[in-house]
Amino acid sequence: MANVSHATVSLALRNQPQVAAKTRERIQQLARSCGYRPDPMLRSLAEYRRDKSKPSYQATLAWLSYFQDPSKADAVIDFLHHRLGAEARAEELGYKLEVIAPVRDRINPKQVTRILQARGIQGILLPPLPQPGALLDFDFTPFSILTFGFSLTSPALNLVANDQYMASWTAFRKLREMGHQRVGFVTSSGQGVRTNWKFAGGYLGGQAGLPLAEQLPLFITPENNLTINGMQRLLSWKKAHRPDAIITHFPEIFGHMNDHGISVPEDVSVAMLPAVARESWAGVDLNSTEVGRTAIDVLASMLYHNETGVPEKPKHTLIQPRWKDGVTVIARSTANSPR
Numbered sequence: 001m002a003n004v005s006h007a008t009v010s011l012a013l014r015n016q017p018q019v020a021a022k023t024r025e026r027i028q029q030l031a032r033s034c035g036y037r038p039d040p041m042l043r044s045l046a047e048y049r050r051d052k053s054k055p056s057y058q059a060t061l062a063w064l065s066y067f068q069d070p071s072k073a074d075a076v077i078d079f080l081h082h083r084l085g086a087e088a089r090a091e092e093l094g095y096k097l098e099v100i101a102p103v104r105d106r107i108n109p110k111q112v113t114r115i116l117q118a119r120g121i122q123g124i125l126l127p128p129l130p131q132p133g134a135l136l137d138f139d140f141t142p143f144s145i146l147t148f149g150f151s152l153t154s155p156a157l158n159l160v161a162n163d164q165y166m167a168s169w170t171a172f173r174k175l176r177e178m179g180h181q182r183v184g185f186v187t188s189s190g191q192g193v194r195t196n197w198k199f200a201g202g203y204l205g206g207q208a209g210l211p212l213a214e215q216l217p218l219f220i221t222p223e224n225n226l227t228i229n230g231m232q233r234l235l236s237w238k239k240a241h242r243p244d245a246i247i248t249h250f251p252e253i254f255g256h257m258n259d260h261g262i263s264v265p266e267d268v269s270v271a272m273l274p275a276v277a278r279e280s281w282a283g284v285d286l287n288s289t290e291v292g293r294t295a296i297d298v299l300a301s302m303l304y305h306n307e308t309g310v311p312e313k314p315k316h317t318l319i320q321p322r323w324k325d326g327v328t329v330i331a332r333s334t335a336n337s338p339r
Helices: 006-013 021-033 040-052 070-075 077-093 109-118 164-177 189-194 198-207 228-241 253-259 288-304
Strands: 059-064 095-100 123-126 144-148 152-154 159-162 183-188 219-221 245-248 269-272 283-285 316-319 322-324
Touching (some): 006 021, 059 077, 070 077, 077 095, 077 288, 095 109, 123 288, 144 288, 159 164, 159 288, 164 198, 164 245, 164 283, 164 322, 183 189, 183 198, 183 228, 219 228, 228 253, 269 283, 288 316
Parallel strands (some): 059 095, 123 144, 144 159, 159 316, 183 219, 183 245
Antiparallel strands (some): 283 322
C-alpha cells in the first residue's frame, strides 16, 4: 500500500527518525486506515529475544553534568548510585555514557548543542543540579532528555526519581510500629527546596492521623549541614518536644549527639535518609541504583519512539524505597520512651 520496503514500514510504525517525517506520517495514516494495531505479545517476544543476545553498540548518551567538577557529585551517595546504575544498565543495552560538563569546560548552551549534534548524540541524561534552578537557554528540541529528581525547576521534563514522599512515610510508619510515640524530622531548607519538600511531606502525611499530642513540628535549619549552631537549636527543639526517634539526612548528627552525651539509639533512635552510606545505619534505602538503571530504560524508550524536546505532558517515574534495619534504631515501649 505504501510502496516502500518492509524495513521502512517497520521503522515508520516505530516512529524512527531514519524515515523522513512525511513518509512516517503517511505510513502511520495508512496503518490506521486499515485498522492495524501492533501485537503486544509479539512485541514482547521481540524484546525478549533482543535481551537474550549480547547487545551491539547502539549509540552514545550524554551525561550532562552542571557541577564544576562532575566527580564531586559522587560525594552525595544517591548521586553516585544514580551514575553507577545508569552506567551498568547502559552497558547492558549497548549504550555508552559520555560526560558533558558545560561549567567545567566553560561552554555555553549553543556550544553544547553543537557538540552533541557533531557527535551524533540524541539522548541526554540530566543528573541533579548543584543548586535548584532553570535551564532556559538550552535548546531541548533536537534531543530526547530525561532528568533525575526535582532540582531542575524549569522546563518541566520527563524525570526519574526516588519516591521521596514514600521514603519518609515508610520511615515514620516503621518507627511507629517499633513503639516510638514521638517521631521527629530534622532537615535543612536547602534539602527541602531541591526536593520540593517531598521528604518533609511524607513525614507530615505520616503524622496526619495521629492525636495532636503525638505530632511534632519539623526542625529545619538554614544550613546545608548540621553545624554547631544548628545543633544548639536542635537541642532546644529536642528539649521542647522530647522525640524518642528522629528521621534525618544529616550523617553528622551522630557525632554531635555523642558530643552532648546523647546516646543513639538508647536515648533517641535515628533513622537515616538514605541509610546505605553505612552498613550499620537503620533507615530507608532509596534504591538509587535502580533509579539510574530505570533512567536508561526510560530514555531508551524515548529514543525508540522519537520523543524529543520539552514534553507537553511530562511523566514522572518514581522508584519505591525500602526499610533497612540497623543499630541506630531500637524497638521501644511507651514505658521506656524518653521524657
